[in-house]
Amino acid sequence: MVHHHQFDALVVGGGGAGLMAALHASKRVKTAVISKLYPTRSHTGTAQGGIGAALGNMEPDKWEWHAYDTVKGGDFLSDQDAVDIMCKEAIDAVIDLEHLGLPFDRTPDGKISQRRFGGHTNNETKKPVMRACHAADRTGHMILQTLYQNCIKNKVTFFDEFQVIDLLIDDGKCNGVVAVCLATGELHVFHSKGTLLATGGFGKMWKVTSNAHSLTGDLPAAILRRQLPLEDMEFFQFHPTGVYKLGILLSEAARGEGAVFINDKGERFMARYMPTMKDLAPRDICSRYIYKEVREGRGIGGKDYVYLDFRPDQINKYFEEDGNTKRITAEYLETRLPDIIEFSRVYQGVDPITQPVPIQPTAHYAMGGIPTNVDTEVLADASGKTIEGLYAAGEVACVSVHGANRLGTNSLVDLVVFGKIGGIKMADYCERASFRAIKKETAADFAQSQIDVLRNGKGGEDAAKIRKSLQVMMDDNVGVYRTGPGLEAAITHIRELQARYKNVAAKDKGMLWNTDLMEAWELGALLDLAEVTAVSALARQESRGGHFREDFPTRNDADFLKHTFVTVKNGKIELSSKPVTITRYKPEERKY
Amino acid sequence: MKVCLKIKRFNPETDKKPYWKSYELDLEPKDRILDALHEVKWTLDGTLSIRRSCAHGVCGSDAMRINGRNRLACKVFVDDEMAFGKGVITVEPILGLPVIKDMIVDMEPFFAHYRSIMPFLVNDTDPGPRERLQSSEDRVRFDDTTKCILCACCTTSCPSFWARGDYVGPAAIVQAHRFIFDTRDHAAEERLQVLSDPNGLWRCRTVFNCTEACPRGIQVTKAIGEVKDALRTGVIA
Numbered sequence: 112m113v114h115h116h117q118f119d120a121l122v123v124g125g126g127g128a129g130l131m132a133a134l135h136a137s138k139r140v141k142t143a144v145i146s147k148l149y150p151t152r153s154h155t156g157t158a159q160g161g162i163g164a165a166l167g168n169m170e171p172d173k174w175e176w177h178a179y180d181t182v183k184g185g186d187f188l189s190d191q192d193a194v195d196i197m198c199k200e201a202i203d204a205v206i207d208l209e210h211l212g213l214p215f216d217r218t219p220d221g222k223i224s225q226r227r228f229g230g231h232t233n234n235e236t237k238k239p240v241m242r243a244c245h246a247a248d249r250t251g252h253m254i255l256q257t258l259y260q261n262c263i264k265n266k267v268t269f270f271d272e273f274q275v276i277d278l279l280i281d282d283g284k285c286n287g288v289v290a291v292c293l294a295t296g297e298l299h300v301f302h303s304k305g306t307l308l309a310t311g312g313f314g315k316m317w318k319v320t321s322n323a324h325s326l327t328g329d330l331p332a333a334i335l336r337r338q339l340p341l342e343d344m345e346f347f348q349f350h351p352t353g354v355y356k357l358g359i360l361l362s363e364a365a366r367g368e369g370a371v372f373i374n375d376k377g378e379r380f381m382a383r384y385m386p387t388m389k390d391l392a393p394r395d396i397c398s399r400y401i402y403k404e405v406r407e408g409r410g411i412g413g414k415d416y417v418y419l420d421f422r423p424d425q426i427n428k429y430f431e432e433d434g435n436t437k438r439i440t441a442e443y444l445e446t447r448l449p450d451i452i453e454f455s456r457v458y459q460g461v462d463p464i465t466q467p468v469p470i471q472p473t474a475h476y477a478m479g480g481i482p483t484n485v486d487t488e489v490l491a492d493a494s495g496k497t498i499e500g501l502y503a504a505g506e507v508a509c510v511s512v513h514g515a516n517r518l519g520t521n522s523l524v525d526l527v528v529f530g531k532i533g534g535i536k537m538a539d540y541c542e543r544a545s546f547r548a549i550k551k552e553t554a555a556d557f558a559q560s561q562i563d564v565l566r567n568g569k570g571g572e573d574a575a576k577i578r579k580s581l582q583v584m585m586d587d588n589v590g591v592y593r594t595g596p597g598l599e600a601a602i603t604h605i606r607e608l609q610a611r612y613k614n615v616a617a618k619d620k621g622m623l624w625n626t627d628l629m630e631a632w633e634l635g636a637l638l639d640l641a642e643v644t645a646v647s648a649l650a651r652q653e654s655r656g657g658h659f660r661e662d663f664p665t666r667n668d669a670d671f672l673k674h675t676f677v678t679v680k681n682g683k684i685e686l687s688s689k690p691v692t693i694t695r696y697k698p699e700e701r702k703y
Numbered sequence: 704m705k706v707c708l709k710i711k712r713f714n715p716e717t718d719k720k721p722y723w724k725s726y727e728l729d730l731e732p733k734d735r736i737l738d739a740l741h742e743v744k745w746t747l748d749g750t751l752s753i754r755r756s757c758a759h760g761v762c763g764s765d766a767m768r769i770n771g772r773n774r775l776a777c778k779v780f781v782d783d784e785m786a787f788g789k790g791v792i793t794v795e796p797i798l799g800l801p802v803i804k805d806m807i808v809d810m811e812p813f814f815a816h817y818r819s820i821m822p823f824l825v826n827d828t829d830p831g832p833r834e835r836l837q838s839s840e841d842r843v844r845f846d847d848t849t850k851c852i853l854c855a856c857c858t859t860s861c862p863s864f865w866a867r868g869d870y871v872g873p874a875a876i877v878q879a880h881r882f883i884f885d886t887r888d889h890a891a892e893e894r895l896q897v898l899s900d901p902n903g904l905w906r907c908r909t910v911f912n913c914t915e916a917c918p919r920g921i922q923v924t925k926a927i928g929e930v931k932d933a934l935r936t937g938v939i940a
Contacts, residue, residue, distance in 0.1 A: 149810065151853050152754075152762040209834040212824025214842060214849050214885065221836030246849070252761065253849065260823035294803065323756040359759045453920075454759060457778060460733075575745035618749030621716045624804040627749035 113555045114292075114299045118143045118268075119541040121303040122534075123275045123288060123330060125150030127251070127523065128505025129309035130258035131530030132537065136307075137267045140541040144267060145290055145301065147274035147325060150259050154311050154323045155526065158251025159451060160364030161243025162208075162527070163231060163520035164201035168222045169241040174198045176234040177242060181521060182696045184230040184393045185478075185514020186656035186666065188343070188674070190692040193485045193510045197521075197528045204527040205244050213257040215246050226447075227367040228519040230393035230703070239367075239391050243520045248362050248450045254523060273299060274629060276329060277558040278306070278501070279549055280337045283491060285501035286549045289558040293629065296622030298555045298562075304544045305537040307502040308481060308489070309530065314347075315633075316641045317474035317590070318582035321353055321360040330507060332636030334481055335643065336557075340492060340676040342509040342689070343479030344640070345648035348517055348657045349591045351397035353473025354458050355416045361451045361470060363519040365463075366390045368447055369439060370421035371429055372401065373467055374409040379429065380417075388703035389433075395516040395657045396703065398472040398591050411469065418467035421448075472591055476517055478657060479647075480509040482676065482689075487533035493676040493689040500540065500547075504533040511674060514691075515656020565631045570614025574631040577608050577615065581634075581641060589645055594661045598649040605642045612638055643677045646684050651675060668698050706730045706781050708739050711795035714750065714804055721802065723793075732782035736769055736794065739781055740806075752805040760918055763854030767806050768795045773856040773916040797859035799868060813855050816871045820879040820897055825890035841886040848881040848926050850919040857913035857923050869902040873913040873923050876904060880926040883939060895934045904931055 120136045122129045125146030136142045144150065165172040177198040182189045209215055209223060216224040228243040246253040262269075270290070277289040279302070287303040313328025314320040331341055351372075352361040371379045371390045384400050385392040405415050420426075427438050441464045445452060455463045481503040482490040487510070489501040504510075505526040512525055588601040612635060619627035653667035654660050673688040706728045713721035726743050734742075737755055744751045753776070755765040760778040767776055770788040784792045800808040826835075851874065858864050858872035879898060883891040898904040904927065913923040933939045 148756055148762075148764070149814075149853075152756045152764045154757065154762075156852070157757050157759070157761045206832070206834055210830045212882075212885070212887070214845070215834070217837055217839045217842050219839065221838050223834050247846075249761075249850070252852070256849075257824075263818055264821075264823040323762065324758060325756045357759075450761075458759065619752075621714065621750070623714075623716055624752045624807050626752045627744070 112297060114297060115302065115551060116143070116299060117302045117546070119304050120537050121145060121288060121301050121306045122309060123306065124309035124311060124507070125269070126153030126309060126311050126505065126526070127155035127254050127258060128526035128530035128533070130262055131527050132307050132309060132504060132534035133267050134258065134261055134265060135531055135534030136538045137265055139538040142267065143270055143301065145270045145273045145275055145288065147272060147293070149271050150269065151255060153255060154326060156252045156255040157323070157360070158254070158523055159248040159360065159362035160367060161226060161228060161245035161250050161520045162205060162254070162523035163228065163242045163518070164205040164244055164524065165198070165242060166202060166205065166223060166225060166244065168218055169225045171233070172240055172242055174202060176232065176240070177201065179234055179696055180231050181512060181518055182514065183701060184518040185516055186701060187672065187696070187698040188511065188514030188655060188691055190511050191694040191696060192692050193512045195694070196485055197512050197524055200528045201524045204524070204531065208254060208257060208527065211257050211261050213246065213253050215244055226364065227391060229363050229366065229391045230388070230518040232388070237387050239388065243364070243367060245364065247446070248364050248448045251523060254527070274329065276333060276561060276632060278333050278337055279554055280339070280498065281547070281549070284499040284547060286547050289555050291562065291629065293624055296625055298558055300551070300554045302546065302549055304541045304546055305500050305502065307487070307504060307533050307537050308507055309503070309505045310507045312477045312506045313637065313640050314474045314477070316581060316585050316637045316644070318586045319353060319356070319358040319471065320474035321350060321358050322474065327633035328636045328640045329633065331481055332639045335639055335679050338678060338680055339498065340482060340490065340678045341479060341643060342482035342676055343511060343674050344644045344677055345651050345658045345675060346478035346515050346656060347474060347644065348394055348476040348478060349398045349472040350394050350475035351401055351472050352419050352470045354454060355469035355471050357458055358473035359454055359458055360473065360475065361419060361454065361468065362448070363394070365419060365421050365448055365451060368421070368444065369426035369430060370419055371425070372397065373418040373420045374404045375411050375413070376409055380404055385703040392703040393516055393518060399659060401472060402591050416469045416471040419470045420467040421463050422465060422467065476522060477506055478509070478511070478513040478515065478517055480507050483508050483510050485510065486536045487529055488536070493687045500544070502533045502537050504529040515658060561632060562628065565615065565617045565628050566620060568614070568616030570616050572611045572614040574615050574634045577611055578634050578637070581605065581608055581637060585641060589648060592659055592661055593648055595649065598645050601645040602642065602649065605638060605645060609638050609642065639679070643679065643684060647675045647677050647686065650686055672698065704730060704732050704782065704785070706739060706785060707791045708743065709791055709793045710743070710751070712805055713802055730781050732780070734781050735777050736779050736781065736784060736792065737765055737776040739792070740776060740794070752807050754807055761852060763852035766797050766854040766856045766859070768797055769793070773797060773860040775854060775856070775918045778918050797855060799859045799865045810855065812868055813858060813872070813874065816875040817853065817878055819871060820875050820894050821890055822878045822882070824882060824885065824888050826887055827889070835887050837886055845881050845884040847921050848877045850921050851877050851881070852919060854918060856916040856918055860912040860916040862910055862912065863906045863908055867902065867906065870906040871898065871903050873907070873927060876927050876930055877921060877923055880930050883930060883933060891933070891939055898930065899934055904934060
C-alpha cells in the first residue's frame with residue numbers, strides 16, 4: 112500500500128545542509144525532513160578539522176582572501192559569484208553556529224580558536240593563515256549535533272529511515288518525492304511545493320574511500336533517471352591522508368598542526384614540489400605527489416603508501432627549519448587531534464605520537480553534483496533554466512564553489528551557508544506558490560517498478576560481487592591519475608556491470624527492513640553515477656584540480672574553462688557545457 | 704583466520720522467536736566485526752539486517768552486543784573477539800529496546816529519553832554580532848560529554864534501564880551534563896528538575912557498565928555523578 116503525505120517544504124537528507132535548511136524553512140512553512148539514516152548518523156558528523164571563516168581571531172584575515180584561496184584551490188573552475196557569497200557569509204554562519212550552542216575551542220581571550228589548513232593563505236605573504244574554526248578534531252560532529260539539537264528545540268518534523276528513490280517531476284516542476292519506509296518496506300508519496308535535496312556525496316563507487324556505506328548517490332541517480340543533468344562529475348577529490356588500505360580519513364588538521372609527508376628515504380618531499388605551502392598545499396596536489404613518489408620507487412618499502420609524520424619531536428624539527436617559533440608537545444596533540452590519533456591506534460595499531468603513520472589517498476568528496484544557481488535552485492540544463500520547486504545544497508549540489516578541487520574546511524562552509532540560503536529561498540517560494548496537482552494513483556509507479564524488479568527478479572547475479580568489481584575498477588581507472596585508454600576501459604567495464612545488474616535479484620524477499628534489497632537498489636545508483644563520471648572524465652582532455660589526465664597533463668583554459676553537464680536520455684549520454692562565472696580572479700598558474 | 708560467528712537472528716515475517724545461527728568465515732585478523740557481518744550478508748545470507756554507516760566509530764549506527772559486551776561493530780576486531788570469546792564470537796542486538804529484525808532495534812524510546820532533557824542550548828540574551836566569549840577552562844569543563852554519538856551502548860548496558868525502560872538512562876544524562884556545565888546555558892535548573900523525577904538520575908546505581916561500554920571513552924558514570932552533585936547541592940561547579 113502506498114501512503115500519502117503533504118508538506119509545503121521537504122528536505123531530503125538529515126546532514127548539515129539538510130538540517131540547516133530545515134531550521135530556516137520550518138520557522139515559516141510546514142516542513143518535513145526525510146532521511147535514510149537517523150540524522151545524527153549523517154556523514155557531516157565525520158568531518159574533523161574545522162570550518163573556514165575569516166574571523167581574524169588569531170591573525171589578520173579577510174573573507175576576500177578566503178575567496179581567492181577557494182578559487183585558486185578550485186583551479187579556477189569555481190563560479191566566483193558563488194564563492195564570494197560563501198566566503199562572506201561564512202563569518203556570520205560560524206557566529207550563528209556558536210550562538211546555536213556549538214562548543215568551539217577557544218583562544219586565551221575566549222574567542223573561537225582557529226588553525227591552519229591546506230591552501231588557506233594570507234594573500235599578501237602567501238603563507239598559511241589560521242582560518243579553520245575548530246572543536247578538537249570533531250568539528251563536523253559538533254555541527255551535526257548542534258543543528259539536530261536546534262531542530263528538536265524547534266520541533267522540526269522528521270521521517271527517519273525513509274529512503275527517497277524518486278522525484279515527482281512534471282512539466283519542469285518538482286512536486287515532491289517518493290520514499291521507501293525502511294521499517295515496513297512500503298512506499299510513501301510526499302507531495303510538496305518545494306523540495307530541497309541534501310543527501311551528501313557518493314564516494315562508495317570507489318573501494319578505498321573515506322565515505323560512509325550510505326553514501327551511494329541516491330538522489331543524483333534519481334535526477335539522472337528523470338532526464339535532468341549532473342554537473343562536473345569528473346571532479347572527485349582524493350584526500351591525501353586516508354588510513355592505508357581502509358581509507359578512513361586522518362584530518363588535514365594534522366598537517367595544520369605541523370605534520371609532514373615523508374617518503375621511503377625519510378625526505379619531506381612536499382618541500383621539493385611546493386616550496387612555500389609545502390605539506391599544506393591543496394589536497395589534489397598532495398595526492399598526486401604522493402603517487403609520484405610511489406611510482407618513482409620512494410613509497411615506504413617500495414609499496415603504494417607514504418608516511419604522515421606527526422611525532423612531536425619531528426614537528427618541532429620542521430617548525431625550526433621553517434623559521435616557526437611555535438613548539439608543540441604530545442599532550443598538545445592529544446588535545447587538538449584526539450580522534451585521529453585514536454583512529455590510527457585502533458585501526459592501524461600505530462601510535463602517531465611515537466611512530467609515523469602509513470597513509471594513502473582516499474576517495475573523499477564530490478565537487479560535482481546536482482547543478483544549482485546561487486539561490487540553490489536546481490538547473491534544468493546548462494542554459495541556467497531552473498526546475499521550479501527544486502533546490503539542492505551541500506555536497507550533493509554543484510553551485511559551484513569548489514570548482515575542480517575543494518579546499519579543506521570548505522565542505523562545512525558550503526553546507527551551512529547554502530543550507531541556510533536553500534531553506535530561506537525554499538520557504539520564500541512555498542509562501543507564494545500553491546500546490547500543483549499530482550496524480551496520486553500513479554505517483555509511486557516509477558519507484559514501485561524499480562523495487563519490484565529487484566524483489567521479484569529471477570536472475571542469478573549478485574549485487575555484492577558487482578559492487579566490488581565496480582569499486583576495484585574505479586580505483587584503478589578513475590582515480591588520482593587517469594588516461595584516455597583507462598577511462599575507455601572503465602566505461603566498457605561499467606556497461607558490462609550495468610548489463611549484469613539487470614539480472615540482480617534481492618535474496619531477501621521480505622518487506623521489513625530489507626537492507627539487501629535497498630543495497631541492490633543503491634548499487635544501481637552507483638553504476639549510473641560511475642558511468643557519467645567516467646564519460647565526463649574522458650571528454651575533459653586536460654588536467655585541472657582533482658581531474659588529472661596523464662595524456663593531457665596541463666590545464667587548457669582555451670578549450671576547457673567550462674563546466675561539464677551530463678544527462679542520460681533514452682539510454683544515451685549527452686554532454687554539454689556551461690561557462691564559468693569569473694568576476695575578480697583571472698585564471699593563473701597554480702603555485703604554492 | 705577461521706572465525707566462528709554466532710548471530711542471534713530474528714525476522715518477524717518468518718520466525719516466531721529469535722534463534723542463534725553459526726557462520727564459519729575466513730577473515731583477516733584485523734577485520735572488524737562489521738566486516739564479518741558484511742561477509743555473512745554479502746556471501747552467505749543476504750537477509751541479515753544491520754544498521755551501519757561510517758564504519759569507523761563516529762556515526763553510532765552499529766551498536767550491538769558482541770561477546771556479551773556493548774560495542775560498535777566497526778570498532779572491534781575479529782582476532783580480539785575470537786580470543787575473548789574463546790573461539791566463538793557472539794553477536795546479538797543491544798538489550799532493553801524492542802527487537803525489530805536481527806540487529807535492528809526500535810531506537811525511538813532511546814531518543815524520547817534524549818529529547819526529554821532539553822538537549823539544546825537555552826540562552827535568550829542577545830549575543831550581539833560576534834561569538835559569546837567563553838574561557839578555555841569553562842569550555843573544557845564539559846568537553847568529555849560533547850563526544851557522545853547517541854549510539855545507545857551505555858543506556859542499553861545499564862541494569863537499571865533493563866529493569867525499567869522508563870529510566871531516562873545514561874546517554875540522556877550525559878547529554879544533560881553537556882548543557883548543564885556549559886557556562887553559556889541558562890536552563891540547568893529545568894534539566895535538573897526533569898532528572899529529579901523518580902525515573903531520572905537516582906535510578907543510576909553506579910554500576911559503571913555505561914563507562915565500560917562507551918565507544919567514545921566518555922567517563923559516563925563520573926558525568927552522572929557530577930549531575931547528581933549538582934542536583935543534591937544546587938551548585939553547578
